[in-house]
Amino acid sequence: MASRMGILSFALWTFSVALQAALLLRAKSGRFLNKYPIFYSYIFFVMVTDGVSYAIYLLYPHYYASVFWFCFIAWLVAEFAVLAEASDHIFKPYPPIRRLGRLLTVCICVIFFVVYVAPPLLQPQSSRAAMLELVKRSSLTKAVLILVLLGAARLYRLPLGKNVSGLMLGFATYLAFNIANMALDQKYGGAGYAGIFAIVGPVSFVVALAIWNVALWRFDPALSRGREFERGAENISEPLANRLGKYDSELTRLFRR
Amino acid sequence: MTFILPYVVIAVLVLAIAVMLARQDHYPIDVETETGKEFNRNLLEKSCLDLAERIFDPADYRWLRDDLCFPQLARVLARHRRAMALRWLRGMRSSFNELVREPLPIGEMRGPDEGLPGWTMAFHTLRFHATLSYAIIMVWTFGPYHGIVHSFDWLRIASVAEYRKGRYGVANPN
Numbered sequence: 363m364a365s366r367m368g369i370l371s372f373a374l375w376t377f378s379v380a381l382q383a384a385l386l387l388r389a390k391s392g393r394f395l396n397k398y399p400i401f402y403s404y405i406f407f408v409m410v411t412d413g414v415s416y417a418i419y420l421l422y423p424h425y426y427a428s429v430f431w432f433c434f435i436a437w438l439v440a441e442f443a444v445l446a447e448a449s450d451h452i453f454k455p456y457p458p459i460r461r462l463g464r465l466l467t468v469c470i471c472v473i474f475f476v477v478y479v480a481p482p483l484l485q486p487q488s489s490r491a492a493m494l495e496l497v498k499r500s501s502l503t504k505a506v507l508i509l510v511l512l513g514a515a516r517l518y519r520l521p522l523g524k525n526v527s528g529l530m531l532g533f534a535t536y537l538a539f540n541i542a543n544m545a546l547d548q549k550y551g552g553a554g555y556a557g558i559f560a561i562v563g564p565v566s567f568v569v570a571l572a573i574w575n576v577a578l579w580r581f582d583p584a585l586s587r588g589r590e591f592e593r594g595a596e597n598i599s600e601p602l603a604n605r606l607g608k609y610d611s612e613l614t615r616l617f618r619r
Numbered sequence: 620m621t622f623i624l625p626y627v628v629i630a631v632l633v634l635a636i637a638v639m640l641a642r643q644d645h646y647p648i649d650v651e652t653e654t655g656k657e658f659n660r661n662l663l664e665k666s667c668l669d670l671a672e673r674i675f676d677p678a679d680y681r682w683l684r685d686d687l688c689f690p691q692l693a694r695v696l697a698r699h700r701r702a703m704a705l706r707w708l709r710g711m712r713s714s715f716n717e718l719v720r721e722p723l724p725i726g727e728m729r730g731p732d733e734g735l736p737g738w739t740m741a742f743h744t745l746r747f748h749a750t751l752s753y754a755i756i757m758v759w760t761f762g763p764y765h766g767i768v769h770s771f772d773w774l775r776i777a778s779v780a781e782y783r784k785g786r787y788g789v790a791n792p793n
Binding site: 457505518520537541602 | 642
């Protein structure tokens with residue numbers, strides 16, 4: 363049983379590295395590595411740390427758990443940066459909401475960290491339990507962030523483009539698996555779930571990598587809508603900030619009567 | 620079991636909502652009629668603003684109820700006015716969103732580090748949506764004549780202070 367799990371783990375690791383390499387090579391040959399620099403740096407970082415931690419697993423198995431969790435925390439932080447980059451791609455062509463993605467990212471991260479992520483970490487518990495709690499809660503924070511960003515894009519009817527929608531969807535899949543996996547391990551970790559836990563995590567990342575490979579096979583940016591552009595060009599003489607301010611002032615004036 | 624169930628449900632919901640939101644083929648981009656679009660476009664013109672003033676003005680309602688003593692008719696009017704007020708507020712949101720969707724001309728594209736104005740505009744956009752959503756909830760719940768004026772009192776205080784600050788250089792000139 364243990365050897366079968368080992369083979370499955372190795373197969374997943376190999377497949378994962380192959381998908382990561384394919385993602386990077388495809389972006390390099392398509393010359394769009396620099397369009398998503400943080401995302402591709404993240405993939406490169408995951409590939410390198412995966413290789414290093416696997417080598418440690420083979421050579422120094424006692425240190426593997428510490429190295430794995432250290433790398434995992436670094437990935438967790440890097441994922442926030444990737445989501446901020448994706449949000450920039452959604453909102454950047456639209457000046458009034460150019461910074462909206464970053465603003466939402468910062469607000470959600472700060473609020474969730476203060477209210478949801480930090481409090482349980484301050485309670486006395488084992489380091490493994492604390493780590494699982496941190497991963498579960500930060501995954502949920504990122505999942506909420508993805509939903510809010512996609513919701514904002516839907517509210518303004520902004521086109522996402524295949525790249526960004528695939529990137530978000532890949533992350534959502536990976537994070538959804540993570541949330542459920544961490545919760546199940548916290549509950550049944552000592553009762554035979556450890557083997558499944560070790561498989562579900564890599565499987566979720568392989569699924570996410572497969573989605574990213576499909577979505578990022580070609581550079582397909584979120585193009586802004588031409589019709590609004592034409593209409594905007596007519597009124598371009600009046601600063602956009604003034605026109606936006608008019609809405610704000612008229613709304614407050616109406617309710618101040 | 621009760622501990623893990625919410626997280627599994629949340630995970631499934633996250634995935635389902637993300638798939639639904641990331642799909643672009645069902646975007647209701649062109650569902651608005653031309654009349655609706657025209658209405659939204661001219662929302663800040665004087666005639667439309669006068670209409671809005673009329674919708675939110677309780678004078679007709681009071682005249683029907685108190686002077687002519689037709690309380691039932693007054694209630695029907697209030698119901699219709701509520702529907703009109705909600706339509707006007709939603710039109711305001713659509714019109715604002717259309718303005719927000721206007722991208723910069725290619726020649727005017729600036730670098731990613733635009734500085735404070737970008738942040739300020741994003742903040743104003745969020746504030747506008749928060750105010751509008753609040754107004755929609757108030758109108759939907761209590762009608763166009765109830766509560767909004769009182770609930771927006773804090774805005775009056777804030778804007779008077781801002782006006783004084785802008786005019787005299789201090790928040791309180793006294």
